[in-house]
Amino acid sequence: MKKYLLIVATFFILTGCTNISNTNYDGIVDRVLNEKVHKYNTYMEGYKLYLPSHMTLIGDLKGNDILYSYGDKYYLYVDLISYYNKKQNKYNIVVDDYKYSKSIDYNDLEGYVTVSNSKGGYLVEVMYNYAKIEVVTKDVKRAIANSLLVLKSINYNYKIIDSMIGSNALVYDSELFELLGPKKKGNNFLEYVEEYGDYKESKSNNDEDIINMESSD
Numbered sequence: 001m002k003k004y005l006l007i008v009a010t011f012f013i014l015t016g017c018t019n020i021s022n023t024n025y026d027g028i029v030d031r032v033l034n035e036k037v038h039k040y041n042t043y044m045e046g047y048k049l050y051l052p053s054h055m056t057l058i059g060d061l062k063g064n065d066i067l068y069s070y071g072d073k074y075y076l077y078v079d080l081i082s083y084y085n086k087k088q089n090k091y092n093i094v095v096d097d098y099k100y101s102k103s104i105d106y107n108d109l110e111g112y113v114t115v116s117n118s119k120g121g122y123l124v125e126v127m128y129n130y131a132k133i134e135v136v137t138k139d140v141k142r143a144i145a146n147s148l149l150v151l152k153s154i155n156y157n158y159k160i161i162d163s164m165i166g167s168n169a170l171v172y173d174s175e176l177f178e179l180l181g182p183k184k185k186g187n188n189f190l191e192y193v194e195e196y197g198d199y200k201e202s203k204s205n206n207d208e209d210i211i212n213m214e215s216s217d
Helices: 002-015 025-034 080-085 140-153 158-166 189-196
Strands: 042-044 047-049 056-061 064-069 072-078 100-106 109-118 121-128 131-137
Touching: 025 100, 025 109, 025 140, 072 140, 080 158, 100 121, 109 140, 121 140, 131 140
Parallel strands: none
Antiparallel strands: 042 047, 056 064, 064 072, 072 131, 100 109, 109 121, 121 131
């Protein structure tokens, strides 16, 4: 029996899974934020992060990462310029615009979680640690947990970002900056994707259990 429990415990540690079926949204946010950050396994230009075993990197759109897990596509935008300038915005969430909303103030970093109705499910928006994830899903609890797990794990490389700024490699579309804060219903990054084009999915990364490793630092 002890051996069985040890195997189960090891599984949850290695995969980053958290039992959230009986936890409300507030509890999931608090629980994930207080969990230990897992070892980095994905490396991008200017930052590295942790992706759980059920999530994989499948593409990008104008420098933004697109993640995939259990049929859901997570659109990740990392604001390297705000990190470089150590600029954190104050987010004014209009509670009535959402089915659920929560402000985040943890480890000297601010952000928010919002959930609203959307075609095909619910739109989950999570902002934290100079980055944002948007996903349309039918499993809100899992989406919140996955998003926060990824966002809180992001570790920035100041030297690389500094060199990117010096070489003018960091040039973002000004319209994207306007999408980082909580907006009224229907104004989000996914609409931007629809207007300016979607990603091209890589044919070699269709397995949900495969994590695409990219080394840049």
